[in-house]
Amino acid sequence: MFIELDLQSENPLYEQLIDRLIEGIASGALKPGDPLPSVRNLAESLGINLHTVNKSYTLLKQDGFLQVHRKRGVIVQPDAMPGVTAEFEAKLFRQLRSLAAEAAVRGMTEEAFVNQCRRLYGDAIRKRGGDGQ
Amino acid sequence: MFIELDLQSENPLYEQLIDRLIEGIASGALKPGDPLPSVRNLAESLGINLHTVNKSYTLLKQDGFLQVHRKRGVIVQPDAMPGVTAEFEAKLFRQLRSLAAEAAVRGMTEEAFVNQCRRLYGDAIRKRGGDGQ
Amino acid sequence: MFIELDLQSENPLYEQLIDRLIEGIASGALKPGDPLPSVRNLAESLGINLHTVNKSYTLLKQDGFLQVHRKRGVIVQPDAMPGVTAEFEAKLFRQLRSLAAEAAVRGMTEEAFVNQCRRLYGDAIRKRGGDGQ
Amino acid sequence: MFIELDLQSENPLYEQLIDRLIEGIASGALKPGDPLPSVRNLAESLGINLHTVNKSYTLLKQDGFLQVHRKRGVIVQPDAMPGVTAEFEAKLFRQLRSLAAEAAVRGMTEEAFVNQCRRLYGDAIRKRGGDGQ
DNA sequence: GTGGTCTAGACCACT
């Protein structure tokens, strides 16, 4: 799990971190039950503040992607991952609609757009069953 | 062009307005050369601040989606729309990667995800050749 | 809305504030659509930190009790309040079970316990339709 | 007395254990004078730290629910259980007020709320006179 | 040592 954050991005750090962690779960680099670094460790290794990491963890916990175990610290959800909720569908709809419209206006064909979607989904799960590093 | 903005959204109003306008262009509701309402008019009819509309127009002009004519006011780009720039590709990549990863983790299959992408692209251009009002 | 927090309580301040605000909504002191003090104002008038108030507001927003309006600031949910979710039922179950067991062991009769429950529910909604102060 | 603790709960383990033991007394599974497992045994069978069990026992002893006999070890209070103290009344008041308010806001009727209270009280004492194992 | 909470002070985007 090498995580890099873009300090210049318009996206807040805690959201970038959330994205990287979900991508890690999708790719299999982070497997159900795997321990995550402590808030302090991760903050230090990323060069950001402890509270920022804590916010990411807390939000991921609220959504069911992580669990906070009394003794084991923070771990990847070992039971069922959250499914496709209405909230996620709404978010997916909103963001895809906006991206699709701009792609169309810019002259990207449906096939080019759809292929990109397919490619990135494939990339996301590429390492599934892999080594975890 | 009925435009609705969500005052409770986390997305800033000016971005929502940009999205709606690009969607209007994609769908054909706004055609190249079509005049847009004046900043003042649109602001009033949407019930938002004049500066907010102005910001949206300015950004769309910078990206080449709109033109400001001395007398005709703001119009939809009558010449070539901006193409698929590196910037847009990067944005598309970033957002799709994040959405795809979350979709995968939530158990959405590749086909379901890709179909949703295709459907929304189709929706975006559905009215092309239509009346535009 | 006179709110008092117990700085000595074992309950965190942000939870106490959440409780007081929900009680305010239940009693009718806070009506749907009513504006809430700004984060800074409330923090100052309560003598606590701005971030603590912010945390309470954020959690109440996530649960659907409050809305954050672009222009109007934070307001009480003007549409439908969140209903009896599975999460709330679980929380209610857990806490009531524990309280009921201890009450029983301490010799409180079922009628005494139930009456207390009824009385506090009545208290909670007592001012409904009242003046709002 | 099958006790299960939730390692992911926000409630500390020692509080969960206290709750389970009081529920055991309420239901009759634990009768006045009954011996409790030693700190060491219980800790091992629950898979938690010895100090955690010790803390629960100590607090229950302080409140009068348990006694520590020189030779018989820890036993359930054989004489009069602690009654309805001012402290307990205050705790009951605080927690019920908060739950009742949230229930009301979420649209739970007084009857539904009170019925749930009555049901859980009934559940708590259901096994009284039963076998205790 | 862990996460949770609170305080303090600062900057920014949005309206």
Added chain:
DNA sequence: GTGGTCTAGACCACC
């Protein structure tokens, strides 16, 4: 002026 984000430093409860 509003909420949102980030940093910094501190204390505490739990294990």
